[in-house]
Structure formats: C-alpha cells, structure tokens
Amino acid sequence: MYTKNEVLKLKNRIAQLEKENKTLHETVEFLTHKLFGRSSEKTSVIAGQVNLFNEAEIESSPSAPEPNLKEVSNYRRKKFKGQRAELLKDIPHDTVICGLEEDERFCEKCGTPLKSIGREFIRTEIEFIPAKVRVIDYYREAYECRKCRKEGLPYIEKSPMPYPVVQHSMASPSTVAHIMYEKYVNALPLYRQEREWASLGVKLTRATMSNWIMVASRNWLKPLTNLMHQKLIGEKYLHADETPVQVLMEPGRKNTSESYMWLYSTYAGSQKPIRLFDYRPSRSGDCPQKFLKGFKGYLHTDCYKGYNKVPGITRCLCWTHLRRYFVEALPKDINSPEATLPARGIDFCNKLFAEEKLIKELTPDERKIKRLETEKPILDAFWSWINSIKYICLPKSKLGKAVDYAVNNKKGFMNYLLDGNCAISNNLSENSIRPFTIGRKNWLFSGSPKGAEASAAVYSIVETARANGLEPYSYLEFLFKNLPGVQFEAHPEFLEEYLPWDSWVQSSCKKNK
Structure with missing residues (x-):
C-alpha cells in the first residue's frame, strides 16, 4: 500500500510526464511540418477557427460567403483585352509576311496574275536569340607633328584609352556585370557559369571569375557602398536583419564555423533607398554597434538582444x-x-x-x-x-x-x-535579405573572407539598384564603364553622381526606360 504522500508524488510525476509527452509530440509535429509541410504562413482566422486553406489572409471578411466546390472547379484565370500586347510592349517587334511565291500568284480558274489586297494577322510568337560573345581588340592611335620633326623637335601625341575594369585581364564591363548578375541576381554559381562560357567557346575558369568579382568590387563598388553607409547613418528610420553564412579560410576559425551577413536598410518612405550588406564572422551585438555608430533614431528588427548594444536608438519589433x-x-x-x-x-x-x-x-x-x-x-x-x-x-x-x-x-x-x-x-529587411538566402542555397559558402566582403558589396549595389527602380545589370555595367578613371580618391564628391538616385544614373539604368 502507498501512503498519501507517495500517491501524491506519483500523481505529480504522472502529470509532469504527461506535460513532457505533450511537449515532445508538439515538437515532433512542428519539425515534421518544417521538413515536409508548406512554408507559407498565410492563414485567416474566422470565428475563432483557423482555415489554413484560405490564402486570402487578412483580406477575407468574416461575412464573406464561402465558395462551393462547383465555383472552385470552374475557376479560370481572368484575361483582359490587350493583355498580350501589354506584356510585350517593351520588346522589339519584327514582322514576318507569309506570301505566295511569284510563280504561284495566278488564278487557278483563268490564269490571271493575282494582286495583293491586304494582310491578315494570325499570331504572335516570342523568339529566343542565344547569347554570343565577341572579342574587342583595342588599338591606340599615335599622332605626330611633321613640322616639329623637320625642325628636330619631334612631337608625338597618343589618343586616350578607356580604363579597364580589371587591370591586365580580358574582363570588360559587360562581362564582369554579367558574371555578377548571374551569381547575385539569378543565383547561378560560378561553376555553372564556367560551363555556360565553355558552351560559348570561352574557357573562363571559376577562379578567374572569382578574382574579377573581388577586384571589381574592391576598386569600384566598395567606394560607393562606403558613401551609401555615410548617408544611411544620417537617416532617422532603419531596418536590420542578419542571416548565417559559411566562410572558408577565416583566420583562427574552422571552416565549419558560422559567420553572418548583416543587412541594413532605409525605411519604405525614404527618398534615397539604401540596402547595405555587411559580412561579419560573428552574430555579436558589437557588429551592429560598430556599423551603426552615429545613428540616432528608430531601428526595426526582430527581438535579437544583440541590437540592444546600439546606443541612442528606439527599437521597433516585428x-x-x-x-x-x-x-x-x-x-x-x-x-x-x-x-x-x-x-x-x-x-x-x-x-x-x-x-x-x-x-x-x-x-x-x-x-x-x-x-x-x-x-x-x-x-x-x-x-x-x-x-x-x-x-x-x-x-x-x-x-x-x-x-x-x-x-x-x-x-x-x-x-x-x-x-x-x-x-x-520588419518585412522590408527580410525581403531585401531574401535574395542572399536564395543564392546561398546554390553557392553554399564563400571561399574566403575577401570573397564574402565582395559578395556583400555586390548584393548592396544590386539590392539598392532594385530599391531605386534600376535594372541591376544595367547599373553594374554603367559603373564599370564610367567609374574607372574617375579621380574619386582625391575628389570624393565625384562619387555622388554615380549613386542610384542620381538623374544621370536614373536615365541610363531605369527599368523599362
């Protein structure tokens, strides 16, 4: 026989085990859903019940009638007049006239030659034109003054040359812009790009492409992101987020160590939208504290306590x-x-x-x-x-x-x-950092800290371009064509006209211009 105290202890123990069992079951269900379930969080709550199959989310009204099965099964995508023309309005058009050959233009009844009386539109097709590469050989012309030469004072002048985007390489502005666009916008790793270049007849190794990205980022993109950083600190409302990234060859760390890519963004109403990525080997609160030094205002983040190290801010949680x-x-x-x-x-x-x-x-x-x-x-x-x-x-x-x-x-x-x-x-920063997380699934890791820093610079330029309504490839090519040769080290103010909201940049790189 058990005493009353022993019975009470057993009941308490059973209750505790039931709670633990319930928690474990909940954890198993949660992990199973994470692994095999849908990732969307869209739900609607109607009369206290959750309908996970209604993706109208909060737009749905509790008083709205529920569709019957017949209505759902007969659903068709709505079309409007001129829909196809609207989709293709910004694409060049060619016209193909399908006519009769000269020796076929006669009447089968009397043999009289036929005359054209008009055209009938039949259909529209989209033609794919495969990419192609070409080699450009630069020559510099030299000019001589014949009069000075006769007088024994030879004078020769050579024409100016455009500065290369990467010294002592075959890289052109369009090539480097394309490699960056494919990797950081289309999430195409360099080893896949290597195969693409090979199919075009160019043996371009991933090591060469990686080197071009790092050099071009260091020389031309990093000065711009540094200027954007100064302007970002002067804003009153910012968003921030961070995500893990694996970086190899970090000094004093194993290759399996977890580093972080931080994202800092201006708010939705900013007249000069900025998205800046910052690679750091840790998730310490020292990272945002250092990056946001001098910022005073509202910072939108999740509840990660590391942001509390940033002084003089008001945190707005998500x-x-x-x-x-x-x-x-x-x-x-x-x-x-x-x-x-x-x-x-x-x-x-x-x-x-x-x-x-x-x-x-x-x-x-x-x-x-x-x-x-x-x-x-x-x-x-x-x-x-x-x-x-x-x-x-x-x-x-x-x-x-x-x-x-x-x-x-x-x-x-x-x-x-x-x-x-x-x-x-904090959806703005989550949406801005998402292209990085998508790319990370494909290229998996950065080969070195310098590579991670280069990636941060390119993502900053690409996402800031998008936020300002620019076409990322056009903006990258624009920078690589025009920045080399600009003396911005001696005159930092020259960089202002290369920022994505500048009127020159807007007119040159705007989407659907």
Whole structure:
C-alpha cells in the first residue's frame, strides 16, 4: 500500500510526464511540418477557427460567403483585352509576311496574275536569340607633328584609352556585370557559369571569375557602398536583419564555423533607398554597434538582444515574427481545442495588419493619429488576453514560447505607435535579405573572407539598384564603364553622381526606360 504522500508524488510525476509527452509530440509535429509541410504562413482566422486553406489572409471578411466546390472547379484565370500586347510592349517587334511565291500568284480558274489586297494577322510568337560573345581588340592611335620633326623637335601625341575594369585581364564591363548578375541576381554559381562560357567557346575558369568579382568590387563598388553607409547613418528610420553564412579560410576559425551577413536598410518612405550588406564572422551585438555608430533614431528588427548594444536608438519589433510564433503553435488538427488559443493570437495580428493596409496611403502624422484610434484598442485587448493566458500555457510548449516572446518584448512591439514613419513589421529587411538566402542555397559558402566582403558589396549595389527602380545589370555595367578613371580618391564628391538616385544614373539604368 502507498501512503498519501507517495500517491501524491506519483500523481505529480504522472502529470509532469504527461506535460513532457505533450511537449515532445508538439515538437515532433512542428519539425515534421518544417521538413515536409508548406512554408507559407498565410492563414485567416474566422470565428475563432483557423482555415489554413484560405490564402486570402487578412483580406477575407468574416461575412464573406464561402465558395462551393462547383465555383472552385470552374475557376479560370481572368484575361483582359490587350493583355498580350501589354506584356510585350517593351520588346522589339519584327514582322514576318507569309506570301505566295511569284510563280504561284495566278488564278487557278483563268490564269490571271493575282494582286495583293491586304494582310491578315494570325499570331504572335516570342523568339529566343542565344547569347554570343565577341572579342574587342583595342588599338591606340599615335599622332605626330611633321613640322616639329623637320625642325628636330619631334612631337608625338597618343589618343586616350578607356580604363579597364580589371587591370591586365580580358574582363570588360559587360562581362564582369554579367558574371555578377548571374551569381547575385539569378543565383547561378560560378561553376555553372564556367560551363555556360565553355558552351560559348570561352574557357573562363571559376577562379578567374572569382578574382574579377573581388577586384571589381574592391576598386569600384566598395567606394560607393562606403558613401551609401555615410548617408544611411544620417537617416532617422532603419531596418536590420542578419542571416548565417559559411566562410572558408577565416583566420583562427574552422571552416565549419558560422559567420553572418548583416543587412541594413532605409525605411519604405525614404527618398534615397539604401540596402547595405555587411559580412561579419560573428552574430555579436558589437557588429551592429560598430556599423551603426552615429545613428540616432528608430531601428526595426526582430527581438535579437544583440541590437540592444546600439546606443541612442528606439527599437521597433516585428509583429510578423510574433505572428509566426502563434502560427508555429498551431496543432496538426486545426479543429482541435488546442488550436483555439494560437488562432486567437493570429487573429489579433491579422486585425493589426488589416488596419495597417487601410492607412498605408496616409501621411505619417495622419497615420500616427489613425493608429491610436483604430489599432491601440486592438493592442490593449491583445495584451489583456496575453496576461489572462500566460499562466495556463506550458512553459516549453510552442504556445508558451509565443506568449513569453510577446510578454518579454511588449515595449518594443508597442514602439511603432510613436511615429507614423515606423513600420509594424520588419518585412522590408527580410525581403531585401531574401535574395542572399536564395543564392546561398546554390553557392553554399564563400571561399574566403575577401570573397564574402565582395559578395556583400555586390548584393548592396544590386539590392539598392532594385530599391531605386534600376535594372541591376544595367547599373553594374554603367559603373564599370564610367567609374574607372574617375579621380574619386582625391575628389570624393565625384562619387555622388554615380549613386542610384542620381538623374544621370536614373536615365541610363531605369527599368523599362
């Protein structure tokens, strides 16, 4: 027979094991979903229930009628008149006339020659023209003064030459721009580009291409990104994010060590959009502290505490990250009672995002006032709900972590109300760093710290070009054609006219110009 104390201990132990078992099951379901499930976080919360199959997200209305199966099965993509012409309006057109041969232009009834009476349009096709390369041999012409030569004072003058993008190499501006574009925009690793060049008849090794990228980045791109850095520090609103990257041959570190690529961005309303990447061998808070030295203003980030080392800033935390915690807390069976609380958290976040869409076009001052009118009550209800459930959630469960994440960072989640230029999420920096993460899946690692620094410079130029409405390849080629030979070391102000918002650059590299 067990004593009362022993029975009580056994009951407590059983309850503890049940909690641990539930947490383990939740973890297995979460990891299984991460491995095999869809990565999209789009959901809609209707009447307290989560419908993961409705990707309209917060645009859906609770009063909207649900489509029946017949409506869904008969769905067809809508077409509008002139859709094809709109898609092809910026592409050069050639006309092909399909006519009869001269000896076929006669009437089969009487033999009289036929005369053309008009043309009938049949169809439009897109023709693919394969890439080709050509070799350009530069010669410099020399000029002599014959009169001076007769007088015994020979005078010879040689014509000026365009400066090369990489000294003592075959690299042209278009070639280096293309290699960078393929790797950093199309995420095509150098070993694949090596095969592409070979198919065009050029034996260009990945080592040569890598060297061109590093030299061109160091000489022509890095001075520009340094100037952008100065301008970024002078902004009042910034976004930041970081992601791991493997870099080989780092001094004193194993090749398996994890380094980081940091991203710093101006806010959505900036007149001079800037996206800067910064390679660092660690995730220490010293990295943003050093990079953002002199910055005073609002910094939008996730809840990583390393950013607290940056002095004189107001941190605005990302509600998309908080919403993600509640999405991850959803059980496999979304109709089970365990889904109610996570669904409620998602619902609060969705309501805030819906309000943000409604005030997107307002001025900053109007946006601040409207947020206090419409979003502050939602926020008050959210924090009241969080306080009511924080003691009933298992601490190590996904829902418990979501609640702790919210409670421990409440001030940061509320700071976006302080200024109408602040954003409710850090999606801007996440979207800017995504091309890097996509490329990383293909090229996997950087071969050296210098290579990582070069990648940071190229990504900075490419993403800043995109943010300013430029075509990345055109901008890279423009820089490599025009920057070599410019004495910007002695006159730093010369670099101003090569920044992506300059009118000369805009007129030369604008998309669909």
